Amino acid sequence: xxxxxxxxxxxxxxxxxxxxxxxxxxxxxxxxxxxxxxxxxxxxxxxxxxxxxxxxxxxxxxxxxxxxxxxxxxxxxxxxxxxxxxxxxxxxxxxxxxxxxxxxxxxxxxxxxxxxxxxxxxxxxxxxxxxxxxxxxxxxxxxxxxxxxxxxxxxxxxxxxxxxxxxxxxxxxxxxxxxxxxxxxxxxxxxxxxxxxxxxxxxxxxxxxxxxxxxxxxxxxxxxxxxxxxxxxxxxxxxxxxxxxxxxxxxxxxxxxxxxxxxxxxxxxxxxxxxxxxxxxxxxxxxxxxxx
Numbered sequence: 165x166x167x168x169x170x171x172x173x174x175x176x177x178x179x180x181x182x183x184x185x186x187x188x189x190x191x192x193x194x195x196x197x198x199x200x201x202x203x204x205x206x207x208x209x210x211x212x213x214x215x216x217x218x219x220x221x222x223x224x225x226x227x228x229x230x231x232x233x234x235x236x237x238x239x240x241x242x243x244x245x246x247x248x249x250x251x252x253x254x255x256x257x258x259x260x261x262x263x264x265x266x267x268x269x270x271x272x273x274x275x276x277x278x279x280x281x282x283x284x285x286x287x288x289x290x291x292x293x294x295x296x297x298x299x300x301x302x303x304x305x306x307x308x309x310x311x312x313x314x315x316x317x318x319x320x321x322x323x324x325x326x327x328x329x330x331x332x333x334x335x336x337x338x339x340x341x342x343x344x345x346x347x348x349x350x351x352x353x354x355x356x357x358x359x360x361x362x363x364x365x366x367x368x369x370x371x372x373x374x375x376x377x378x379x380x381x382x383x384x385x386x387x388x389x390x391x392x393x394x395x396x397x398x399x400x401x402x403x404x405x406x407x408x409x410x411x412x413x414x415x416x417x418x419x420x421x422x423x424x425x426x427x428x429x430x431x432x433x434x435x436x437x438x439x440x441x442x443x444x445x446x447x448x449x450x451x452x453x454x455x456x
Contacts, residue, residue, distance in 0.1 A: 171228025174252070175398050176245040178205045179237030179265040180289060180352060182392045185212060187220060191403060194220055196395045206244055213248075225256035231402035233393075234262035235415030236297050236316060237289065242414050250411045261405030262412035265289070266351075268393035268401055270301035270310035273350050275397055276390070279303040282340030284382075285310055286328050288353030291318055291418045296353030298324045300331065302340075309401050318417050321357040328364065332381025345382045350390035358388070 175186040183199040195216055199208050217224055230252055232245040253260050270285045279285070283303040288296045300313035319327075328349060336345065346369060354361055369383035427437030435443070 172222060172226050173229040173231065173402060174227045174258075175231045175263075175402050176209075176248065177233040177263070177265070177268070177393065177398060178202070178209070178241030178245050179233045179235060180241065180392075183208060183212075183241070184393070184395070184398065185209070185216065186395055186398060187216065187222075188399060188402075191399070193395065193399065198392075198395075202238065202241065205241055209244060209248060224252055227252060227256060227258045229261070229402070229405075229407055230258045231261045231263050231398075231405050231407075232412065233265050233268060233398075234412050235265055236291075236417040237265050239416065242416070246412055246414055253409070253411070259407035259409055260412055261402065261407045262415070263398065263401045263405060264415065265393070266297065266299045266316055267301065267309055267312065268397050269351055269390065270299075270303075271400055272394045272397040273348050273387060273390060274303040274310045275306050275394060275400070276387075277348060277385070278306050279348065281305050282336065284313065284331060284347045286324075286331070286347065286349045288321075288324055288349065288351040288357075290352040290356045294320055295418065296321055296324055296351075296357065297417055298327065298353070300327075302337065307400075309397075309404055316415075316417055321353065321360040324353065325361055325363065328384070329367075329381075332367070332384070347382050347384045348387065349384060350387040352391040354386060355388045355391055361386070 170190055173188045177184040181202050183201065183205040185197045187194045197212060199205065201208060213224065230249050232249045234246060235242045249260050252258060266287045266289065269287045273285050281304055285301040285303060287299050287301065291297050295318055297316055298319050299316040301310040302313045303310050328347065331347060349364065364384050364386050367384040369385065430437050430440035
């Protein structure tokens with residue numbers, strides 16, 4: 165590590181489908197791993213980190229910064245990386261930062277397409293059956309993370325389609341050049357609900373005059389294959405992250421299945437639905453019993 169290095173940095177993501185582990189030093193990538201075993205991420209992460217540190221001849225306590233994706237996405241994946249980050253922060257001196265999964269995907273689209281400032285990017289990720297996480301972003305070019313144009317929301321694929329189509333004729337933000345009037349769409353919500361989003365295929369840009377007319381709104385580019393953030397996008401978000409010495413709060417958007425099913429599960433514990441709900445609320449509001 166050089167004298168003016170930003171230090172060793174660890175980046176973790178397990179929000180959806182893939183476990184991603186990245187180590188950088190002075191913003192140069194030393195190692196990156198992608199495990200396409202989402203159902204086994206819990207048993208993979210710790211041994212993978214141990215092997216990675218051994219191969220790079222570093223200690224887990226040597227990281228100066230740790231950035232991890234905090235959601236939205238898989239409850240299990242989010243808890244896994246947040247708990248690992250919290251443990252490493254307590255045993256070392258690393259500052260930590262939470263990264264947004266939707267922004268990581270939007271930034272990946274901006275990097276892959278080398279999108280100009282002002283290009284709109286819609287990110288749709290699978291939440292559960294008939295529901296997607298939906299959010300729009302604005303490209304700031306390939307050197308700056310894409311910035312949110314709306315808050316992340318939970319909606320049906322049909323509602324997401326309406327929002328995307330409506331954005332074709334929405335006024336451009338101040339300072340955005342007219343040449344940026346193309347809309348990009350990506351994410352697992354797009355891929356897993358292909359039948360719903362078929363109408364977007366008729367709005368693709370074309371050179372032969374068969375695409376949408378200018379007065380019909382902006383053309384749309386769909387990236388069905390973009391369902392995982394690129395390593396470069398994660399590194400860019402980490403570079404611009406807000407690092408602190410406090411644990412990272414998860415970003416959950418959809419309700420937890422177990423909480424929604426609590427009234428049905430309660431009788432197995434000899435409780436009524438009301439008693440189980442009240443007990444859960446007390447536990448969620450109870451102050452921590454230790455510093456660990």
